[in-house]
Structure formats: C-alpha cells, structure tokens
Amino acid sequence: MTRQPDFSSTPRTSRVPLYQQLAFAACALVAIAAALQAYQAREQAQAARRRLAEVSRDVDVARGRAQALESRARAARAGMLAPEDAPPARIVAEVASLLPDDVRLERIAIDYRHGGVLELLVVAHDARAWDRLLQQLEGASRIREVEPGPEARAAEVRSLVRARWASPR
Amino acid sequence: MRLGSYIGVNIGGVALLGTRTYLAVDASCVTAAEVVEGVRGQRLRTLAHEPLPQGAVLPGPLGPNLAAADAVRAGVARVLRGVGRARVTLVLPDGVGRIALVEPPRGVVARDYVRYRLAASLPWPAAEGVFDTLDAGSGRVVGAAVRRATVAEYEQAASAAGANVEQVHLAPLLGLAGLLRERREDEAHALLGDVAMCLAFVREGSILALRSRRRDRSRGEASRLRAELVRLASQAANGNGSVPLAVSGSDAPGLRPDLGAGATGNGSAPVPALAGGAAEASWLPGIVA
Numbered sequence: 043m044t045r046q047p048d049f050s051s052t053p054r055t056s057r058v059p060l061y062q063q064l065a066f067a068a069c070a071l072v073a074i075a076a077a078l079q080a081y082q083a084r085e086q087a088q089a090a091r092r093r094l095a096e097v098s099r100d101v102d103v104a105r106g107r108a109q110a111l112e113s114r115a116r117a118a119r120a121g122m123l124a125p126e127d128a129p130p131a132r133i134v135a136e137v138a139s140l141l142p143d144d145v146r147l148e149r150i151a152i153d154y155r156h157g158g159v160l161e162l163l164v165v166a167h168d169a170r171a172w173d174r175l176l177q178q179l180e181g182a183s184r185i186r187e188v189e190p191g192p193e194a195r196a197a198e199v200r201s202l203v204r205a206r207w208a209s210p211r
Numbered sequence: 212m213r214l215g216s217y218i219g220v221n222i223g224g225v226a227l228l229g230t231r232t233y234l235a236v237d238a239s240c241v242t243a244a245e246v247v248e249g250v251r252g253q254r255l256r257t258l259a260h261e262p263l264p265q266g267a268v269l270p271g272p273l274g275p276n277l278a279a280a281d282a283v284r285a286g287v288a289r290v291l292r293g294v295g296r297a298r299v300t301l302v303l304p305d306g307v308g309r310i311a312l313v314e315p316p317r318g319v320v321a322r323d324y325v326r327y328r329l330a331a332s333l334p335w336p337a338a339e340g341v342f343d344t345l346d347a348g349s350g351r352v353v354g355a356a357v358r359r360a361t362v363a364e365y366e367q368a369a370s371a372a373g374a375n376v377e378q379v380h381l382a383p384l385l386g387l388a389g390l391l392r393e394r395r396e397d398e399a400h401a402l403l404g405d406v407a408m409c410l411a412f413v414r415e416g417s418i419l420a421l422r423s424r425r426r427d428r429s430r431g432e433a434s435r436l437r438a439e440l441v442r443l444a445s446q447a448a449n450g451n452g453s454v455p456l457a458v459s460g461s462d463a464p465g466l467r468p469d470l471g472a473g474a475t476g477n478g479s480a481p482v483p484a485l486a487g488g489a490a491e492a493s494w495l496p497g498i499v500a
Contacts, residue, residue: 047343047355049303049379051363061229 123158127209136185137162140178144171158207160185169195176203184208230256230295233498234287234369235302235382238268238405239461241286245294246498255499261290270306270406272357273334277364287372299374302382302494303365305404305423308357309333310383312421314350325354345384348391348417355381382494383409383423386459389496391416399444401436402493403460409493410439412447412454420447433469440470459493 110126117124133152137160141147144167151161166172172193179188184207191202231253235242245257263286267279277283309332315324321344330337335358344352362379369376386402386409394416402409403426412420420443427435437456444454458466 046300046378047345047380047384049308049341049343049355049357049362049381050376051341051359051366051379 117154120155121157123154123207123209125154128154128158128207133158133160133207136182140175140182140185142166142171142174142178144168145175152207158209160203160205160207162203162205164201164203166199166201168197169193169199172199172201179203179205229298231298231300232291232294232296232374233300233302233380233385233494234291234374234376235304235492235494236268236283236287236365236368237304237382237461238270239263239265241283241290242492243290243294244495244498253499255495257294259290259292259294261286268304270304270404272307272309272361275364276307276361277368280364280368283368284371287369287374291372291374296374299369299376300378300380301365301369301374301376302380302385303357303362304406305381305383305402305409305493306407306425307361308355308381308383310353310355310381310409310421310423312347312351312418313354315352321352321354325352325356329354329356341379345388346391347387347421349419351418353384353387353418353421355384357381380494382492383407385494385497387411387418387421387497389494389498391418393496397444398455398457399440399447401440401456401458401460401463403458403463403466404493405461408436408460410443412443414447433466436466437470459491459496461491463491463493 114124114126116122130152134150137147137150141164146165147162148165149161149163153159153161164175166175172195176188176190179185185205186208187204187206189204191204193199193201229248231246231248233242233244233246235244240263241261243257243259244255246253247256264279264282267277267282267286269276269278309329311325311329313325313328315321322342325344326337326340326342329340329342333340333356337356339359340356341359341362342354342356344354347353366376366379382404383402386400390398390400390411390413395413397412397414400411400413402411405426407423407425409421409423411418411422422439422443426432436458440456440458444456456470458470
C-alpha cells in the first residue's frame, strides 16, 4: 500500500489497526513456533547423525572381526597358521627363552603357509650345549616335531633345526 | 439528512480488516464515506451527505474557514451518525491549500523539495505550513501546502463532533490519486470543489500537467472550463488531436451538458446516483479501489 499524504496540524504517531496488530501477533507466533520446530528438528537430526556414526563404527568393527574369523577359517581349512594366532614376535620370544646360555640363534624362518614350520639356524658351543637345546625344544609345549639337522659333535655345533609351532586350539 | 447508503462487496473476511471513514467538508456540504478496508482494496459501504448553510464554510488558504463553526459541528455530527468514528480521515476542500506539480531532483526528499518550491508563493510563512506529496508518476510529485492553523480549524470541528481524526487529506489530492489509479490514456480532467478546482492532464497513470485555481461560478463557467481544459490538453498532449474531457464534482452534472458532447464523468466511483451530488464528489474515486 502506498503512503497516503497527511496534512495533520500536529504529527501523530500512526495507530496500527487492530487487525494489523492481530496479524502481526499471529505472524510472530507462527515465526516463533517455526523457529522452535526448526531447532528441535536440527537437534533430532544431529542425534540421528551421532547414532548413525556409532552404528557405522559398530558395523566396521563387526565387519573386521568377521573378516578376521573368515581368514582364520580359511587358513585352518588350508592347514595354514594365521599370523594373528602366532605373531612372529611371540614365536621369536618363545624360541629365545628356550636357548641355553652357550647356544646362539643366528636365523629363524617361520613358514605360515605350511602350518607354522620353523627353521632355526643355531650355533652351539659344544655337543652338550647342542643336546640341551634339543632337550629344551622338545620339552616346550608350543613346539612340536623337532627335527635336528646334521651335526658334527667334535667341536662347535652349527646346524639347522626344523620344528612346528603348535597353535592353541 | 441521510440521503442513502450503498453496500459494496463485503464478504466476512474482508469486513474483518476494518473500516475507515472519510469526512469531507466543503462550502456547501459535509460528506462522510465509510469504506471497508480489505485485502483487495477499499470498498465503499456507506455514503452520507449533509448540506450546510450558505457561508458556514469559506474554504481559503488564509484566515478562518469556518464562519459558522457551530453549524459545521452540527452538520458533521449529523453526517457521522451511523458511520464509524474511530478511524477518520479528514478531507479538506479545494481552495485551502496550494498545490503544484514538481519534479524533485534525484536524491532529494520530495517533501523538502516541495517546501523549497512552494515557500516563496505562499501567502503565509512556510514555517506555518504543513507540506506533503502525492506520487504523480514519471518521477514527479504533486506537492501541497496547507496552513497549519487552517487544518487545526477543521480538525477541531471534526473532533468536537466525536470523530477520531487520524489523518488529514486534501480533496484535490484524493481525486488525483483516483485518476492515477485508473491508468487511462490521454484525458483532461476537471476536479471541482465548491470554491476551487483542479485541472489535470493524465496519461496512463502519470500526471503531465496540473493547474488549480478558484472557481468563477458566474454565467458561462462551463464554456470557460471547456476552453481551459482544451488549452491544457493541447499543451500537454503535444497536439495529439482531440483528448477526452472529464469533469467531476458535486455540481458537475449541471456543467456537463454545456461542456460538449465528449465530456464525461470520471466514471470510476462505484456508487449509485444520490441526491445532492454526493456521489459525484471529485475525491470519491480516490478512496475506493
């Protein structure tokens, strides 16, 4: 609506008609209600996003577990040893704990594809030390099928020992 | 004396938006027009008309206008019976103000420019005046100035009769507003008040030329008016052949036959013919849409 000229002798504050006041109040109420609803919707959306993120994390974790279980199952079916079941560090630590003082481990090879076959290149100070090593290996609960390699018992014994890591069932 | 009333289109939802009463005082009569303000504009609901004793009102820019203030107050009170008094726009008659068509420079407040332009020609100091404008289209405005004391005189009469005056308008400006709204092609209009008149040439919602002067109601007024309208049209229409002439005002029906075959009324006031010429008031088209 265009402004109407007003030649009043004294300036008047424009009186807003009742219907305009009511319309303004109604608009204000609607605006407040809309703002509240928008705020609530925003909060709900944020909560839903948080929940979705949690569920996604759970799903990822579960998927990781499932994949690990599947790989173990596959490995078990193929006669393989899963690295998760027998980490190299654990095997090395176990073997090292079995070595007598006068025996030196020069190399260790772990073949996971064939069920955890171990190849230990050891150097013993003398034949007695060599015997103690074999005794220790055979007595270890995690090591089976110990096969000592060729030996010369005259002096220092340098030989390859084959064995198999026994994973827990 | 209530001469009649008119019920316009007035559905419930529209009526809820409120009503406004236009109270016009002129030398011969007081007229009240109650309009319903709706979402699609304003519709006339009631029109009342009350004659005044001769000489009771003397519209002019200087000096007292209400020579018989008691008679005017009584007339206003009678005409306000049955119409809303809470929101009243007081319409001052032709002749009380000075009006002019001006083109304010860009960036200048139109009202200030009108004050600057009219100040020198006013018969009273500009500080005593009230100035305002009506957008006339094409970057022009119709500026008007009224002496504050004159406005106060009419306001007091209306207030004494129980009217809550919210706004004061001028009859010629209201009439011009109606012409602007119609957006007709070239037309020369004479808006007649009882003592003064306003001549305007309009083209598609713009006022191209405007004059106002006091009326000479002696014999031969119609022919003089016709000559003046033709002169105005020939100047403003750039020799655009014959231009329709229109005349409106309470005594327009009496002048129209002598103005010539082409002369018409303004044709936009959606009111029935009423006795006393109230329905022909030149400002009436400005309050309905």
